[in-house]
Amino acid sequence: MKRKARRDLRNGLLFISPWLIGISIFLVYPIFLSVYYSFTRFPLLSPPSWIGWSNYLELFQDKVFWTVLYNTLFYFSLQVPLIFIVALSAALLLNTKVRGMALFRTFFYLPSLVPIVATAILWAWVFNARYGLLNAALSIFGIKGITWLNDPAYVKPSLVLMSLWGMGEPMVIYLAALQGVPVNLYESSFLDGANWWQRIYHITIPLISPAIFFNVVRWVMGAFILFTQPYIMTGGGPGRASEFYVTYLWENAFDFLKMGYASAMAWILFIIIFAVTLVVFKFGAKKVYYEGA
Amino acid sequence: MIYISKGEVNKWLVCLGLAVFVAGLFASSAMAKVTVTYWEKWSGFEKKAMGEIVDDFNASQNEIKVKFLSVAGIDVKTKTAIAGGNPPDVVGLWSYSVVPFAMNNALIPLDDYMKEAGIKEESYISSIWDLMYAQGKVWALPSTPATMGYHYNKGMFQDAGLDPDKPPLTIAELNLYNEKLTQMDAEGNIIQMGFDPGWPGWFKYPWGWFFGGELYDAETQTITADDPNNIAAYEWINALAEKYGRTNLMSFKSGYGGFGSPTNPFLAGKLAAVLQGVWEANFIQTYASDMDWGVAAFPYGPNGKPDTTWVEADVLAIPTGAKHPDEAFEFIKYVQTQAAMEKLCLAQKKLTSLLATYNNPDFINNHPNPYIKFFFEQAMSPNAKIAPRVPIWSFYDKYMQVAFDNIIIGEVTPADALKEVTTTVQQELDKYKGMF
Numbered sequence: 001m002k003r004k005a006r007r008d009l010r011n012g013l014l015f016i017s018p019w020l021i022g023i024s025i026f027l028v029y030p031i032f033l034s035v036y037y038s039f040t041r042f043p044l045l046s047p048p049s050w051i052g053w054s055n056y057l058e059l060f061q062d063k064v065f066w067t068v069l070y071n072t073l074f075y076f077s078l079q080v081p082l083i084f085i086v087a088l089s090a091a092l093l094l095n096t097k098v099r100g101m102a103l104f105r106t107f108f109y110l111p112s113l114v115p116i117v118a119t120a121i122l123w124a125w126v127f128n129a130r131y132g133l134l135n136a137a138l139s140i141f142g143i144k145g146i147t148w149l150n151d152p153a154y155v156k157p158s159l160v161l162m163s164l165w166g167m168g169e170p171m172v173i174y175l176a177a178l179q180g181v182p183v184n185l186y187e188s189s190f191l192d193g194a195n196w197w198q199r200i201y202h203i204t205i206p207l208i209s210p211a212i213f214f215n216v217v218r219w220v221m222g223a224f225i226l227f228t229q230p231y232i233m234t235g236g237g238p239g240r241a242s243e244f245y246v247t248y249l250w251e252n253a254f255d256f257l258k259m260g261y262a263s264a265m266a267w268i269l270f271i272i273i274f275a276v277t278l279v280v281f282k283f284g285a286k287k288v289y290y291e292g293a
Numbered sequence: 294m295i296y297i298s299k300g301e302v303n304k305w306l307v308c309l310g311l312a313v314f315v316a317g318l319f320a321s322s323a324m325a326k327v328t329v330t331y332w333e334k335w336s337g338f339e340k341k342a343m344g345e346i347v348d349d350f351n352a353s354q355n356e357i358k359v360k361f362l363s364v365a366g367i368d369v370k371t372k373t374a375i376a377g378g379n380p381p382d383v384v385g386l387w388s389y390s391v392v393p394f395a396m397n398n399a400l401i402p403l404d405d406y407m408k409e410a411g412i413k414e415e416s417y418i419s420s421i422w423d424l425m426y427a428q429g430k431v432w433a434l435p436s437t438p439a440t441m442g443y444h445y446n447k448g449m450f451q452d453a454g455l456d457p458d459k460p461p462l463t464i465a466e467l468n469l470y471n472e473k474l475t476q477m478d479a480e481g482n483i484i485q486m487g488f489d490p491g492w493p494g495w496f497k498y499p500w501g502w503f504f505g506g507e508l509y510d511a512e513t514q515t516i517t518a519d520d521p522n523n524i525a526a527y528e529w530i531n532a533l534a535e536k537y538g539r540t541n542l543m544s545f546k547s548g549y550g551g552f553g554s555p556t557n558p559f560l561a562g563k564l565a566a567v568l569q570g571v572w573e574a575n576f577i578q579t580y581a582s583d584m585d586w587g588v589a590a591f592p593y594g595p596n597g598k599p600d601t602t603w604v605e606a607d608v609l610a611i612p613t614g615a616k617h618p619d620e621a622f623e624f625i626k627y628v629q630t631q632a633a634m635e636k637l638c639l640a641q642k643k644l645t646s647l648l649a650t651y652n653n654p655d656f657i658n659n660h661p662n663p664y665i666k667f668f669f670e671q672a673m674s675p676n677a678k679i680a681p682r683v684p685i686w687s688f689y690d691k692y693m694q695v696a697f698d699n700i701i702i703g704e705v706t707p708a709d710a711l712k713e714v715t716t717t718v719q720q721e722l723d724k725y726k727g728m729f
Contacts, residue, residue, distance in 0.1 A: 041724075044376045045397035130548025131556070147547035152702060237494075239698040254369045255687045257393060 038263035044253075048260060055264035064240060064248060065265070071156060072245040076223040079160045083219060084212070087167040091174035092200070105175070112168030120232040123162045124149065127233075149234055152241035159229055159242065170215045177211035178204070209288040217280055224273050245269055326358045327620045333385035334367040334607070338575075342640030343385075343436070349636075350627045357620045359383075371612065375399050380612035382621035385436060388424040388606040393684040395432040396729040401611040402430040406622040412629055418669075420604045420677040421646040427682060428729060433608035434625055435646040437638050440671040441496075441602050442664075443592065444559070444573050445566035447585040449474060449485070453565075460566075460589040462599070464503070464529060467592040474565040475537065483537060483545040488566045490530050492559070493552050496568065497697035498690055499603055500526040502678050505596030508689070509681030516681075516722060518693070519708070519715040522596050527700055527707035529594065534701045542701070555580045570605070571643050574662040588664045590671065600674040606646065644668045684725050689718045 013020070038055055040048035059065050094105050114122070126133045127148035135145025148158040185203050194202070205212070227246040230236060236243035236251075245265070253262035333343055340363050347361040364370055367385065374380040386394070394400045407413075412434070414422055421438045425431050447457035453473040461467040471487030478484050490500060501508060506522030509515070517523070534542055549563070550556020553576060559567040560581040567573070568591050577584055590600045609628060611621045627633055631649055635656050638645040642661050650656050651669045662668070671677060680686055696710040705713075 043393075043397050044372050045394060045399035128547065129544055131550070147543045150543050150547040152704075237694070237698055238702060239695050239704070251691070254372060255691070256685065257372070257397075257687075 034263045034266060037260050038267050040260045042259040043257040044259045055261045059264055067240050068243050068245050068248040071243060072224060075156055079163055079223050080219045083164055083167050086164050087170040088174050090171045091178055094175060095178045109168035109172060112166045116228045120229045124233045127158055150238060152238050155234060155242040173211050173215060177208035181207045206289045210290055213284045213288045217277060220276055220280060221273055326356060327617050329357055329359045329617050329620050329624055330381040331359050331361050331383040332364045332367060332381040336363050339641050342637055346628060346633050346637050350624055357623055359624050375612050378614050380614050382615040382617045383624055384610055384612055386608055386610055388608050389680055389686045391432050392427045392682050395427040396684050399613050400432045401613055401618055402432055404431050410626045417646050418648055418672045420672055421606055423679055424606050433610035434629055435606045436609050436628060437641050437643045438606040438646045439570040439643055440604050440668045441568055441570050442588040443566055444569050444586060444588045447587055449565040461592045464592050464594040483541050485563050489564055491701060498693040503591055503597045503601050504594035516715050516719045519711040524708050524711055531700050531707050539703050571668045575642050588667055598676045601676040602671040603678040604672055683722060684729050685721050688721055692718055
């Protein structure tokens with residue numbers, strides 16, 4: 001490398017060295033440590049001791065592991081499609097020329113700004129079967145409300161429902177993407193006699209597919225690492241109906257003093273998310289249309 | 294006018310500054326106090342109660358200053374602090390943490406300190422003392438203990454035609470009382486219940502004790518969750534759910550409010566009775582001050598014994614790696630004195646761990662809980678139990694919770710549920726064989 005280039009490189013590295021050092025100490029080093037821990041028995045209060053593949057083998061025989069994996073996949077397969085539909089529908093509605101649109105957009109976006117913990121506590125009350133808003137609203141229509149969070153059959157769908165309230169974030173991304181769809185395409189489709197569904201399916205979705213792809217990747221990862229809401233609202237109950245992968249991981253690490261076991265869980269989760277994201281990318285490479293590409 | 298050059302002034306200023314600094318150093322080292330950091334789980338009035346003890350201790354001497362910190366999520370924070378080698382000097386744990394911390398050498402044994410300070414086992418109520426030691430050593434000393442009782446609403450008893458001064462003695466009687474106390478509306482929804490073992494959901498493991506069952510055999514280090522008496526207890530709970538309707542029950546329970554609020558089902562008159570600890574009186578006095586209430590030993594089943602209860606305690610311990618363990622113990626020693634302990638427990642409205650307090654009319658008569666003597670007697674009962682002293686108590690507790698929930702839903706029979714708990718927990722416990 002030329003002297004100047006070398007000097008530039010050195011200066012550049014020097015400038016970002018605080019960040020580099022920070023990320024090495026607080027991110028990279030702990031990540032490598034956790035790989036090590038996953039092969040140890042580590043009760044947190046005393047030092048780790050090597051046990052090889054035991055944690056992983058034990059995990060595959062752990063009934064609760066499979067239960068929480070199922071719960072997480074259930075949540076994931078329900079939530080990701082639903083939030084896509086809801087956020088996109090909201091974005092399409094908010095893209096029309098209606099008076100006061102700025103106000104509507106604000107209202108739809110606002111819930112996503114509420115901190116997760118506050119949302120969880122709020123919705124725990126909304127879901128309350130006796131005093132909650134949901135059942136009160138349903139009773140106006142004469143429908144007897146269910147016991148949302150107390151019923152093992154409905155606790156996961158309830159959590160999905162709650163997550164839809166925070167669809168403001170993907171919605172604005174879709175909204176931004178919608179602005180980039182050329183209006184003349186809609187006009188010509190209208191002339192060709194296309195109905196609203198055909199317009200959405202053949203014009204809108206392909207042209208905002210980069211935004212869809214981005215959101216799907218994010219939501220896939222987010223669904224797998226669901227923690228705060230079940231931790232606060234249900235503690236995994238009733239039974240283990242709302243116990244998810246990361247809440248069980250946390251429980252193992254901090255309640256049961258099985259940090260090694262939890263580390264093994266973390267790395268299995270990494271592999272799962274990596275695999276799913278890979279599938280999404282493969283699928284996306286074929287379907288996503290980047291205008292100008 | 295004296296002419297001093299700028300350089301000279303600078304020099305003088307620097308010298309002056311240095312002199313002041315050095316003098317300050319000497320002054321502060323002469324007054325050097327050891328600061329003892331104390332992490333405690335309490336907030337609200339409980340925190341205030343301990344805060345006064347801390348202030349008293351700080352005022353009583355000049356060598357040690359205790360810095361009192363209220364820490365939310367103290368379990369996790371203490372574990373990570375110890376793992377990181379940066380723990381507080383004194384930590385306020387729960388009694389169930391003693392065994393797992395001790396066997397990992399995460400606490401400093403207190404035997405030598407105690408001998409020097411003249412603190413003796415005989416001064417304490419033995420069931421509470423049992424919580425403090427493991428592997429033949431003492432690892433913590435109590436701050437505030439608790440025992441449990443069947444708290445009941447006398448008004449609701451009277452309305453149902455029951456004698457308010459005769460709480461149920463046996464489970465059979467409890468079932469009869471429940472029938473009178475439980476009311477449904479025209480559509481079959483439950484309006485009020487005599488007793489719900491699932492409220493508030495903190496205690497899903499103790500029911501076997503009332504039926505004469507044990508959760509753990511310390512001699513053989515065996516988990517005995519599937520003891521036939523335990524199964525009988527959970528059969529009783531299952532029968533309750535079956536009788537009043539599982540969906541009905543779910544619906545009724547989901548309408549409960551928060552524990553510390555006027556919508557607490559016992560305080561709001563939805564439940565005629567609860568199994569709760571000595572603290573319940575505070576909540577009654579705060580949120581339902583006009584309730585006429587009583588408390589008695591929880592009813593016992595066919596193989597059970599009267600005056601069965603269990604004991605828990607908040608404890609003070611010194612983590613391994615604490616910077617000032619000697620001074621930390623000085624504070625703990627202070628809390629153990631009768632005067633400080635009584636002041637603390639009176640303000641927290643609990644009983645104390647000291648036998649002497651039971652015979653102290655000042656404490657008993659001034660206590661805001663009118664039944665405080667009862668809670669003492671429960672602690673001193675020969676049938677006072679403590680949670681299994683195993684390093685995996687959190688694990689065992691969680692599996693009992695899951696079993697309880699699944700039994701109430703009707704997903705599994707009590708026998709199957711408890712057998713599974715036994716197998717799983719025993720498997721986990723076996724990993725620690727010989728280590729505790």
